[in-house]
Amino acid sequence: MSHKSRSRIASTRRRRSPVFAALGDETRLSLVAKLCSGQRQSISQLTEGSRLTRQAITKHLRVLENAGIVRTVRKGRESHFQFNPQPMEGIREYLDSVSQQWDQALSRLKSFVEH
Amino acid sequence: MQNRIEKRIELKAPVSRVWRALTDYREFGQWFQVKLEGPFVPGQVSRGHITYPGYEHLKWEAVVQKMEPERLFSFTWHPYAIDPKKDYSKETPTLVEFRLEKTPTGTLLLLTESGFDKVAADRRAEAFRRNDGGWDEQMKNIDGYVSQKP
Numbered sequence: 001m002s003h004k005s006r007s008r009i010a011s012t013r014r015r016r017s018p019v020f021a022a023l024g025d026e027t028r029l030s031l032v033a034k035l036c037s038g039q040r041q042s043i044s045q046l047t048e049g050s051r052l053t054r055q056a057i058t059k060h061l062r063v064l065e066n067a068g069i070v071r072t073v074r075k076g077r078e079s080h081f082q083f084n085p086q087p088m089e090g091i092r093e094y095l096d097s098v099s100q101q102w103d104q105a106l107s108r109l110k111s112f113v114e115h
Numbered sequence: 116m117q118n119r120i121e122k123r124i125e126l127k128a129p130v131s132r133v134w135r136a137l138t139d140y141r142e143f144g145q146w147f148q149v150k151l152e153g154p155f156v157p158g159q160v161s162r163g164h165i166t167y168p169g170y171e172h173l174k175w176e177a178v179v180q181k182m183e184p185e186r187l188f189s190f191t192w193h194p195y196a197i198d199p200k201k202d203y204s205k206e207t208p209t210l211v212e213f214r215l216e217k218t219p220t221g222t223l224l225l226l227t228e229s230g231f232d233k234v235a236a237d238r239r240a241e242a243f244r245r246n247d248g249g250w251d252e253q254m255k256n257i258d259g260y261v262s263q264k265p
Contacts, residue, residue, distance in 0.1 A: 020231055024207070095231065099120045102226060105147055106124050109224075112146040113128040113136045 019087045022067035027052065028060045032069060035083035042078050119229035127221040134185045137213050149175045157182050161190065180210070188213045 023029060031046060047057045061081055064070040068087045073080045126133055136142045140151040144163065151163035157179050165173040177192035191208040207230065214225040 091231075095120060098228065099122075102120060102122055102228070106122060106224070106226065108146040108148075109133075109136060110124060110126055112142070113126055113132050 018067045019069065019091055022063050022069055025060070025063075027057075028064055031057070031060060031064060031081075032083065035070060035081060036085070038083065040073055040075075040080040040082045042075075042080050046081065119227055119231065122224075122226040124224045124226070125218065125221065126224055130185045130215050130217050130222045133215055133222045133224060134188075137188045137215075138182060151175070155179045155182065155188075155190075177211075178208070181212075185215055187215075 023032065027050075030050075034046060035041060043054055043058060043061075046061070047054050050057060052060075061070055061072075065072060065081075069084060071082045071084050073082050128136075136146065138155055140154050140161070140163075143149070143155075144151050144166070148165060148167045149163050150166050151161055153161075155161055159179055161175075161177045161179055163175040164171055165175055177190040180189040180191060181187050189210060189212040191210050193208050209228050209230045211228045212226070214227075216223040216225070
């Protein structure tokens, strides 16, 4: 493992863990599923079909917003919510980095057991 | 797929040899680049420190889960928890599993690291499928990346 990739992973990890945490909840995941079609949606639309109250849904949306996965757009008196794919792309990069570290470790294991 | 890493690697060594390299703490330490304090014991914490030059101050910690001889070795840990000042214990750990299978030429090693979030893989996949084309495309890239690099 190089110094550079280790420190890159450390800083990436710090930035990504709130995203993983935000997605680690079924309600929030279903909100992401509704929003990631690209359409902005109001709180009423997002509460539809859910057993949760508007207040509860709003709380979950705030968590997603803090992780950068959702943005609020004011439309008149109402807030609309919009999906932002960028943090998800960050997750992909993070997994790629961890994946590369395993490639390196396994290739060391290979030469270790084959010689 | 999205919240786990999977690797397959063919090793030209018998299963018993690979098992030892994985589960003997001194041998594990040599290829993994970590100096461990003692043997792996299921249910117990394994401690040590990184031996990679310049990173010796970093500790290594994992909880050994399963040791099914010549078949399965697994532990949970906080991947790349390398900030010595940060407490990672509150974060949900990931699960690392090494599975061994005998092949005509040696051993097939299957590595998975899962649980990058607590969500079941299929639910995440569902959420991502409904995403716009850009993210779909990138998921294919990951698939390709992982399958090309066994």
